[in-house]
Amino acid sequence: MTLKPQPLLGKYINELVALLKPLYPMAKRWLHRFNGGVYPAYMKNLSADKPIHEMIIPPKLIIPLQQQIGQSAELLVEIGEQVKKNQLIANSSKDAGKALVVPIHAPTSGVIREISEQTLPHPSGLKDICIVLEPDGKDESIQNVLGVDGKAPQSPQALKDIILQAGIIGMGGAGFPTYAKIPNEKNRVEMVLINGAECEPFITCDDLLMQNEATSIIEGAVITAQALGAPKIVCGIEANKQKALEAMRHAAKLAEQNDHCDIPIEIIEVETVYPMGGQEQLIYELTGYEVPHDKHAIQVDLLMMNVATYAAIYRAVHYGEPLTCRLVTITGLELNESFNIRAMIGTPFDTLIGAAKPKRQIDFSAIMGGPMMGFRVASNQVPVLKTTNCVLVNRPEPEKLQMPCIRCGECMDACPINLLPQQMYWHAQAQEFNKVEKLNVFNCIECGCCSYVCPSNIPLVQYYRHAKSEIRQLNQEAAAAEVAKQRHEFRLERLEREKQEREARLKAKKAAVKQQLQKQNDADKAEQESAGNTPASAAAKARAAAAKAAAAKRKQTSTEATSDTDQTHDKAIPAARRRAIEAAKKASAKAAAKNASDSTTTKQSSATDEQADKKNQAKQAAMAAAKKAAAKRAEQKKSADDNNLAHDYGTANNSASTEAKTKPDARQQAIEKARQKAREMAAKKAAEKNSTPKEADDND
Ligand code: SF4
Numbered sequence: 001m002t003l004k005p006q007p008l009l010g011k012y013i014n015e016l017v018a019l020l021k022p023l024y025p026m027a028k029r030w031l032h033r034f035n036g037g038v039y040p041a042y043m044k045n046l047s048a049d050k051p052i053h054e055m056i057i058p059p060k061l062i063i064p065l066q067q068q069i070g071q072s073a074e075l076l077v078e079i080g081e082q083v084k085k086n087q088l089i090a091n092s093s094k095d096a097g098k099a100l101v102v103p104i105h106a107p108t109s110g111v112i113r114e115i116s117e118q119t120l121p122h123p124s125g126l127k128d129i130c131i132v133l134e135p136d137g138k139d140e141s142i143q144n145v146l147g148v149d150g151k152a153p154q155s156p157q158a159l160k161d162i163i164l165q166a167g168i169i170g171m172g173g174a175g176f177p178t179y180a181k182i183p184n185e186k187n188r189v190e191m192v193l194i195n196g197a198e199c200e201p202f203i204t205c206d207d208l209l210m211q212n213e214a215t216s217i218i219e220g221a222v223i224t225a226q227a228l229g230a231p232k233i234v235c236g237i238e239a240n241k242q243k244a245l246e247a248m249r250h251a252a253k254l255a256e257q258n259d260h261c262d263i264p265i266e267i268i269e270v271e272t273v274y275p276m277g278g279q280e281q282l283i284y285e286l287t288g289y290e291v292p293h294d295k296h297a298i299q300v301d302l303l304m305m306n307v308a309t310y311a312a313i314y315r316a317v318h319y320g321e322p323l324t325c326r327l328v329t330i331t332g333l334e335l336n337e338s339f340n341i342r343a344m345i346g347t348p349f350d351t352l353i354g355a356a357k358p359k360r361q362i363d364f365s366a367i368m369g370g371p372m373m374g375f376r377v378a379s380n381q382v383p384v385l386k387t388t389n390c391v392l393v394n395r396p397e398p399e400k401l402q403m404p405c406i407r408c409g410e411c412m413d414a415c416p417i418n419l420l421p422q423q424m425y426w427h428a429q430a431q432e433f434n435k436v437e438k439l440n441v442f443n444c445i446e447c448g449c450c451s452y453v454c455p456s457n458i459p460l461v462q463y464y465r466h467a468k469s470e471i472r473q474l475n476q477e478a479a480a481a482e483v484a485k486q487r488h489e490f491r492l493e494r495l496e497r498e499k500q501e502r503e504a505r506l507k508a509k510k511a512a513v514k515q516q517l518q519k520q521n522d523a524d525k526a527e528q529e530s531a532g533n534t535p536a537s538a539a540a541k542a543r544a545a546a547a548k549a550a551a552a553k554r555k556q557t558s559t560e561a562t563s564d565t566d567q568t569h570d571k572a573i574p575a576a577r578r579r580a581i582e583a584a585k586k587a588s589a590k591a592a593a594k595n596a597s598d599s600t601t602t603k604q605s606s607a608t609d610e611q612a613d614k615k616n617q618a619k620q621a622a623m624a625a626a627k628k629a630a631a632k633r634a635e636q637k638k639s640a641d642d643n644n645l646a647h648d649y650g651t652a653n654n655s656a657s658t659e660a661k662t663k664p665d666a667r668q669q670a671i672e673k674a675r676q677k678a679r680e681m682a683a684k685k686a687a688e689k690n691s692t693p694k695e696a697d698d699n700d
């Protein structure tokens, strides 16, 4: 890579330009490398020679939740909450990488008074959510709120983490989150570039920063280069900032003499031409690399940042300080004392304007930025942001009479991006926005060079801004229409798919039922075939079934008969038992009567003993008789079982039923017989009782 520190045409070019300058001022364009550019009145002397104004604590700070390209930070405080300087009051989301969100810290100590929508310093003049902090004047701060150890990070990720936590964004005006600009890979970046070309008229904050904090800027660049493994640092400063050049060269020399810095640092003086401070223009000027318009500098392995951004990185890494204030130029033709001030983020413009002692009452709104790229704010109550480099207090100029384009081509010569400004203007005027887009209007950096040189006073940049917003709107509408169309098509597809699926399911179900029926039929057929399902066999089957049914009926009848027989037996068994008992009693009574007659003459005690013995003998005899009767019953039961068996086989139905009918008569007779005997025995005993009462009692 070859640097371009000298004019293209050597040392004689300056003499040639000096000769041509009265005739054609734009001859100075030969002194720099990029195309076009203009030489406005810089007016930097209003503030460049003044010392930095001491910090002001305003009555209130208005801190927007979004100050950068990306989305708003997440609120962390409530109304009435007391906060300290450097305290985190709004955080980046978890998905900070996608949303490009950076945290916000309190610029001073105080109380949160409001969380409401406030007008922002934006060309649209729209409102957004802001934290309104009422300072308590103590400016109590939290030291090293980022918790750093002061050592330089050794990897890109470590550096990015600190930069993100500190809430640092590009302070040159673009407002791109710095952590998102730094690559993740080490040794990828070929050169770390410092942008010290403050090309906008009136603005001197970078100049003053370089004059007063050159060491911080160089150290910040060294920290960045070391973390990324970049082999070289190059800084470009315009020739109209000689004090800054000296300070930066001195700081670079000191850094190179230190042991911790082994990276060469080059400070290059570049031509004073607007827009030298544009990133692409300065890169081209310093390196000869032309960054394609559809790419960022980091995509060609170059990292360029503003001097204020490097200073903020240094303070974050070494002291753990977040970005809560920045150097701002307060200047303008309407102010008596222009100055640069380290202003707290959120300081209202009118507080700063008042400190600069306006020449008369300010009944117009100020410009944020310079006269070329700046814009007039909606109100002077809007706050300083992290991207605010200048508050320009110039009375609005009367509108110049706009004339038709004379096709002089001056705008094309002045354009640093090599666009075709007049063609874009024609199509924009004709509302042919698609043609404006094809002319790469989105590559336009809105530098204002074309408007500046236009002899017809055509506000060309306004046409491009309008065209850009219209194209964005149309693209959004087209995108929304495309989404709606896709959704409609997806819906139709879904309905058709569901219909087809429904039909397929129905078809499958029908097929399954059919298959099941087929299987059933096949199985029945197979069964019939295996069983020889002929008319003759069917008749045989029917006969077998009839026989089976008859057998079952017979069995049931037999079971009922057996049940009757069993009941009869149950009745017969107690009768036999009773008979046995009666017989036993009879025998006992006989024995007792015999014993009584034999022992009428013996003593009462011996008679009693004898009678007891006989009683025992009678009992034993009764038991023997009972056993006999039980054996007989068992035999009878066996006989009955045999009869049942005979019933089952249908061989003794008649005889069994006859026996069952005759048996109760015989039993009845036996019972009657036994009862008769018992009555006789009772009569006999009664007679004996009358003669021997004691003996009768014993028998009971
Ligand atoms: S500078 Fe103005 S007049 Fe000349 S071509 Fe461009 S737009 Fe037309």
Ligand code: SF4
Pocket (backbone or CB within 6 Å): 411, 414, 415, 416, 417, 418, 419, 420, 421, 443, 444, 445, 446, 447, 448, 449, 450, 451, 460, 461, 464
């Ligand atoms: S405003 Fe756009 S078109 Fe005009 S000179 Fe600048 S870059 Fe070119």
